[in-house]
Amino acid sequence: MEYNQLLFKHKNTLQLNMSEKEKDKIKEQQLEHEQHKENNEPIIDYDTVKMWLEERVHQTITSKHKDFDMMNKILQKHPNFNEWKNKNCEAFKITRSAKNKALQVHIKMTNSFNTQEEKPKINTLKTLKKKEQNEWRIVSWVACAKGKIGQSSSDKNRLTQAMRFSIRKQIKNFRDTNCYNPKCALCEKTNQLEVDHYPLTFATMRDDFLSNMNDVDKIKIRWDKNKISYRFGKGEDINTKWQRYHSKRATYRWLCSDCNKRMNKKK
Numbered sequence: 001m002e003y004n005q006l007l008f009k010h011k012n013t014l015q016l017n018m019s020e021k022e023k024d025k026i027k028e029q030q031l032e033h034e035q036h037k038e039n040n041e042p043i044i045d046y047d048t049v050k051m052w053l054e055e056r057v058h059q060t061i062t063s064k065h066k067d068f069d070m071m072n073k074i075l076q077k078h079p080n081f082n083e084w085k086n087k088n089c090e091a092f093k094i095t096r097s098a099k100n101k102a103l104q105v106h107i108k109m110t111n112s113f114n115t116q117e118e119k120p121k122i123n124t125l126k127t128l129k130k131k132e133q134n135e136w137r138i139v140s141w142v143a144c145a146k147g148k149i150g151q152s153s154s155d156k157n158r159l160t161q162a163m164r165f166s167i168r169k170q171i172k173n174f175r176d177t178n179c180y181n182p183k184c185a186l187c188e189k190t191n192q193l194e195v196d197h198y199p200l201t202f203a204t205m206r207d208d209f210l211s212n213m214n215d216v217d218k219i220k221i222r223w224d225k226n227k228i229s230y231r232f233g234k235g236e237d238i239n240t241k242w243q244r245y246h247s248k249r250a251t252y253r254w255l256c257s258d259c260n261k262r263m264n265k266k267k
């Protein structure tokens with residue numbers, strides 16, 4: 001499916017379960033989408049990019065492929081893209097990680113040749129082929145999909161992002177110690193698994209924790225462009241307090257991304 005069709009399909013399914021305020025937001029996004037369409041620019045957002053990649057998993061997309069332009073557009077949304085020395089990507093490979101089956105995007109850059117004319121002759125290409133394994137590297141598609149949108153979040157979202165960032169090692173620890181035959185706690189699917197806070201939800205713990213804090217609006221939060229997330233300001237006590245609070249209470253289960261999405265709507 002074309003990227004923009006996917007985007008619309010996704011927004012329309014979402015609308016069934018939405019409040020008026022959320023619907024307004026979608027309308028706004030659709031207006032923006034129209035503008036993008038006039039300029040021929042797709043809107044890059046997390047869910048749509050994820051679906052787009054899911055439909056193309058195990059494919060290699062080279063410059064002649066019909067989806068190459070779209071992949072490049074997604075790549076260019078990487079928050080650090082402007083600082084990259086080499087911005088010319090010649091191929092994308094979409095795979096899953098062996099460990100948790102998460103989607104991965106590998107890119108192969110055109111080696112320091114900035115224009116078509118500078119491309120090497122065939123014999124040099126052969127030597128380049130030998131090095132091929134080293135030329136692929138993973139790029140964070142999540143950063144591409146979230147980077148700019150993430151950065152323009154509301155205050156509450158920033159705080160939530162910082163709180164999620166703060167406990168990411170605890171989540172990673174669950175992932176690492178529960179990776180033997182994981183399956184979704186609801187439907188038993190074994191791929192696209194995500195860690196879900198259960199029975200206490202992340203939102204409940206966040207709200208309980210914050211309700212006992214004074215001066216929530218004075219908490220310092222900074223954007224970390226390397227980690228693509230908001231984080232607590234350096235030396236904020238809340239960081240360790242929240243980590244301790246969370247570590248004492250949080251328990252988890254695996255959910256596949258579909259079940260996780262369904263549960264999030266009910267909450």
Ligand SMILES: [Zn+2]
Pocket residue numbers: 184185186187188189255256257258259260
């Ligand atoms: Zn499931």
